[in-house]
Amino acid sequence: MRAIKLLPFAAALLFAQPNPVADGIAAFHRGDYQAARTDLERAPNDPQARLFLALTRAATGGCEAALPELTRGFAAGDNRRLAGLALAQCYVGAKRFAEAGAVVAQLEKLFPADADVLYVSADYHMKAWNDAIYRMYQKAPSSYRVDQLSAEVFETQGKYTEAVAEYRKAIEKNPKAINLHYRLGRALLQQSHDPAVLAQARKEFEAELALNPSDAVAEYQVGQILTAEQKKTEAAPHFERAAQLRPDFPEALVAVAKLRMEARRYPEAIALLERAVKLQPRNETAHYNLMMAYRNAGRAGDAEREKAELDRLQKPPEGEFTEFLKRLGDKK
Amino acid sequence: MKRAIALFCLAHAAAQAPDFRNVAEQAGLTTPIPNGGSASKQFILETTGSGVAFLDYDNDGLADIFVASGPGSPSRMYHNEGGGKFRDVSQSLGFTREGWAQGVCAGDYDNDGYTDLFVTYWGQNALYRNVGGKRFEDVTAKLHLTQDRVRYNTGCAFLDYDNDGKLDLFVANYLKFDFNTTPKPGANPYCFYRGIAVNCGPRGLPFERNILYHNEGGIFRDVSAESGVSRPDGHYSLGVLTGDFNGDGLTDIYVASDQTPSILYINQGNGKFVDEAMMRGAALDDNGKALSGMGVAAADYLHEGMPSIFRTNFSDELETLYRNLGKGEFQDVSVDSGMGRNTRFVGWGCGFFDFDNDGWPDLLLVNGHAFPEVDRLKIDIHYRERAILYRNDHGKFVDISESAGPGILERHSSRGLAFADYDNDGLVEALVNNQNEPPSLLRLGSRPSNHWIELTLEGVKANRSAIGARVRITAGGFSQTAEVRSGGGYLSQSDLRLHFGLGTAAQVDKVEITWPGGAKQVETALAADRIVRIRER
Numbered sequence: 001m002r003a004i005k006l007l008p009f010a011a012a013l014l015f016a017q018p019n020p021v022a023d024g025i026a027a028f029h030r031g032d033y034q035a036a037r038t039d040l041e042r043a044p045n046d047p048q049a050r051l052f053l054a055l056t057r058a059a060t061g062g063c064e065a066a067l068p069e070l071t072r073g074f075a076a077g078d079n080r081r082l083a084g085l086a087l088a089q090c091y092v093g094a095k096r097f098a099e100a101g102a103v104v105a106q107l108e109k110l111f112p113a114d115a116d117v118l119y120v121s122a123d124y125h126m127k128a129w130n131d132a133i134y135r136m137y138q139k140a141p142s143s144y145r146v147d148q149l150s151a152e153v154f155e156t157q158g159k160y161t162e163a164v165a166e167y168r169k170a171i172e173k174n175p176k177a178i179n180l181h182y183r184l185g186r187a188l189l190q191q192s193h194d195p196a197v198l199a200q201a202r203k204e205f206e207a208e209l210a211l212n213p214s215d216a217v218a219e220y221q222v223g224q225i226l227t228a229e230q231k232k233t234e235a236a237p238h239f240e241r242a243a244q245l246r247p248d249f250p251e252a253l254v255a256v257a258k259l260r261m262e263a264r265r266y267p268e269a270i271a272l273l274e275r276a277v278k279l280q281p282r283n284e285t286a287h288y289n290l291m292m293a294y295r296n297a298g299r300a301g302d303a304e305r306e307k308a309e310l311d312r313l314q315k316p317p318e319g320e321f322t323e324f325l326k327r328l329g330d331k332k
Numbered sequence: 333m334k335r336a337i338a339l340f341c342l343a344h345a346a347a348q349a350p351d352f353r354n355v356a357e358q359a360g361l362t363t364p365i366p367n368g369g370s371a372s373k374q375f376i377l378e379t380t381g382s383g384v385a386f387l388d389y390d391n392d393g394l395a396d397i398f399v400a401s402g403p404g405s406p407s408r409m410y411h412n413e414g415g416g417k418f419r420d421v422s423q424s425l426g427f428t429r430e431g432w433a434q435g436v437c438a439g440d441y442d443n444d445g446y447t448d449l450f451v452t453y454w455g456q457n458a459l460y461r462n463v464g465g466k467r468f469e470d471v472t473a474k475l476h477l478t479q480d481r482v483r484y485n486t487g488c489a490f491l492d493y494d495n496d497g498k499l500d501l502f503v504a505n506y507l508k509f510d511f512n513t514t515p516k517p518g519a520n521p522y523c524f525y526r527g528i529a530v531n532c533g534p535r536g537l538p539f540e541r542n543i544l545y546h547n548e549g550g551i552f553r554d555v556s557a558e559s560g561v562s563r564p565d566g567h568y569s570l571g572v573l574t575g576d577f578n579g580d581g582l583t584d585i586y587v588a589s590d591q592t593p594s595i596l597y598i599n600q601g602n603g604k605f606v607d608e609a610m611m612r613g614a615a616l617d618d619n620g621k622a623l624s625g626m627g628v629a630a631a632d633y634l635h636e637g638m639p640s641i642f643r644t645n646f647s648d649e650l651e652t653l654y655r656n657l658g659k660g661e662f663q664d665v666s667v668d669s670g671m672g673r674n675t676r677f678v679g680w681g682c683g684f685f686d687f688d689n690d691g692w693p694d695l696l697l698v699n700g701h702a703f704p705e706v707d708r709l710k711i712d713i714h715y716r717e718r719a720i721l722y723r724n725d726h727g728k729f730v731d732i733s734e735s736a737g738p739g740i741l742e743r744h745s746s747r748g749l750a751f752a753d754y755d756n757d758g759l760v761e762a763l764v765n766n767q768n769e770p771p772s773l774l775r776l777g778s779r780p781s782n783h784w785i786e787l788t789l790e791g792v793k794a795n796r797s798a799i800g801a802r803v804r805i806t807a808g809g810f811s812q813t814a815e816v817r818s819g820g821g822y823l824s825q826s827d828l829r830l831h832f833g834l835g836t837a838a839q840v841d842k843v844e845i846t847w848p849g850g851a852k853q854v855e856t857a858l859a860a861d862r863i864v865r866i867r868e869r
Contacts, residue, residue: 158527192712193647193648193674193676194712227667228667228672230667230670230672258618284619284621285619288619291610295661303611304611307610
């Protein structure tokens with residue numbers, strides 16, 4: 001009877017026993033690494049404790065000692081995600097980018113929509129990129145590639161005047177390098193709205209074509225500029241050639257289709273545009289022009305079908321306005 | 333052969349460069365019109381600005397001026413005193429209200445012979461009844477036009493969509509805006525422009541629906557739902573243009589929409605409208621992209637007898653000219669017609685007017701960026717910009733802005749634009765609403781030698797303002813068509829009189845009028861260089 005009475009008390013005592021593994025993991029998750037370390041070190045034979053101890057070490061700058069356990073943890077088990085994230089960050093920190101890349105690739109495959117994984121991936125790419133640039137500036141400072149890279153960075157920052165200057169420097173150093181004239185032409189178009197710039201940009205695209213006559217995109221750009229300059233007759237052969245060079249280039253197909261539509265050769269235009277939408281099902285320009293071609297050819301049903309597709313593509317992303325509508329109390 | 337000779341003469345006469353000057357100060361238009369911030373703007377409401385109007389409110393034969401204003405000043409009415417002078421009569425006529433005035437449109441809704449005025453607001457709109465040309469009475473509530481909540485009303489137009497002789501009213505709505513809930517600059521990705529924090533929208537802000545009111549003779553009734561006007565969803569509506577675009581005798585409505593497809597409400601003839609812009613080729617550009625439509629104008633710019641549509645857009649976009657191919661089917665001909673190059677401007681007010689009277693409607697558009705902050709970027713896009721003047725050279729538009737006089741080159745952040753021959757000399761002047769500055773009044777400094785005629789139409793069975801009447805004139809061997817319109821451009825109202833340049837022709841051989849409702853009337857052998865009043869028979 002007495003023993004029976006004591007049972008609940010004994011159970012309570014039993015549950016109150018310290019569990020260093022659970023406590024250590026909890027401390028790790030709340031960022032109390034000192035407590036985590038103390039607790040986890042008390043269970044050296046527990047595999048989970050070893051992994052979280054490695055994670056704790058990694059989080060506190062002890063990557064080198066943590067690597068073997070993190071590698072094991074990433075290979076299998078319930079905590080692959082955590083182990084992989086720490087492993088990737090350790091490799092990035094040690095500038096072991098090849099190994100980091102392999103881990104990141106596997107992480108992205110296992111957890112494709114995980115924000116932490118994507119963050120670590122972005123961090124890895126950024127640091128690897130910085131490292132590569134640093135080495136290029138150190139080892140080949142006068143190379144045209146340095147100027148090209150500077151120009152591309154300026155472009156991404158929207159600093160087109162600076163980008164143009166850098167591209168020009170790169171071209172001066174290596175006038176025969178492929179793609180530089182094209183990039184310069186594009187930067188020129190971005191830099192200024194002055195119609196005079198069109199001619200300058202066209203010159204660059206033509207220079208690109210002189211170096212690489214099979215560059216369909218440069219060919220297309222020449223056609224676009226001539227069109228803007230109202231030299232449509234001169235533009236036409238450039239579009240035709242771009243489409244011949246790359247029959248899988250939707251923009252060129254659309255441009256040629258527009259020429260056919262102007263000539264009222266609707267069946268030919270339709271064939272080109274149908275090919276363009278097949279190549280790029282979300283290309284609104286191709287769908288729109290296909291709709292107009294059907295309309296002009298008297299194929300009302302097909303035009304309506306294309307319109308429905310275009311409406312679907314142009315619909316704003318779901319949820320874009322939901323919050324505001326809710327606040328205004330007028331959600332439809 | 334006769335036609336060829338006539339066209340040669342017209343072209344020859346049109347060769348001299350215009351010299352537009354801003355004569356606002358001499359005319360007495362010196363009061364700045366407030367409209368939000370000048371150095372930065374916290375909310376989109378500060379960007380859309382306001383319209384202007386030319387209307388002859390007292391029937392003295394001289395076009396008067398109305399300028400809509402943001403908070404800080406009432407909207408202003410200026411009486412045309414003759415001799416090129418205007419006098420501020422706002423207070424005495426009853427224009428004392430302050431608020432976020434947006435659009436303005438005119439029409440004689442009660443057919444009493446005096447042109448009434450409708451002003452749209454973020455907030456309650458105002459219908460001002462013209463009482464004998466002596467004062468304006470706010471009859472908004474009396475005529476059931478009070479709205480049940482705060483709305484962002486923008487463009488407007490009177491039109492007689494059912495041809496019952498009474499003017500109905502269309503009001504475009506931009507979006508749902510509230511000072512308390514709208515995010516501040518930089519708050520989300522829709523609140524940045526080229527990396528700098530700017531006011532948010534329109535993307536990211538909720539859409540609003542357009543409104544149609546039917547004139548029931550005494551009151552207006554909201555028929556938006558039953559007419560189908562409220563049906564299109566997902567548009568940020570600004571400029572409104574009415575016209576019979578498909579030639580069926582019924583007035584249709586085109587709405588320039590910001591960052592969304594523009595709307596073409598085709599009048600079905602049974603009180604219903606259907607948006608057919610997409611299939612008719614007037615919603616997007618020829619790349620299938622929805623541009624930032626602001627102002628909108630129409631003209632028979634090719635002498636084809638059909639109204640084509642022009643729309644102003646944002647920077648890094650082309651202006652859009654939709655050629656009417658007949659039966660209301662359109663094709664984007666912007667680049668082919670000569671408009672492929674002006675991409676640094678944010679365009680607002682626009683309108684066709686034959687400044688040199690050569691018989692080919694030219695095109696003026698006024699500009700100014702939505703974001704004053706753009707000046708910090710030190711690029712070739714500016715908050716204050718010059719206007720653009722295109723000369724219509726037999727259907728091709730030639731940009732002559734740089735040589736069109738100092739008035740065109742002045743830099744302002746302009747919004748509304750309206751036209752009238754306010755001094756009755758046969759040359760059309762332009763009135764511009766500039767943000768936080770006095771308006772501009774653009775007038776030619778020298779006179780082209782071409783002939784002209786102006787027509788004042790008066791409906792009898794049709795509405796008295798003759799809004800919706802279509803006119804075809806034949807002179808010098810060719811024909812031109814035009815339509816009497818309320819509203820138009822960017823939230824503005826041009827003189828209801830129709831102006832035609834006649835080139836070297838000293839006589840109009842024939843004037844054919846199709847009144848709203850379909851009645852035809854023909855006048856012949858009208859001498860040029862005068863204003864002719866034509867009453868519906």
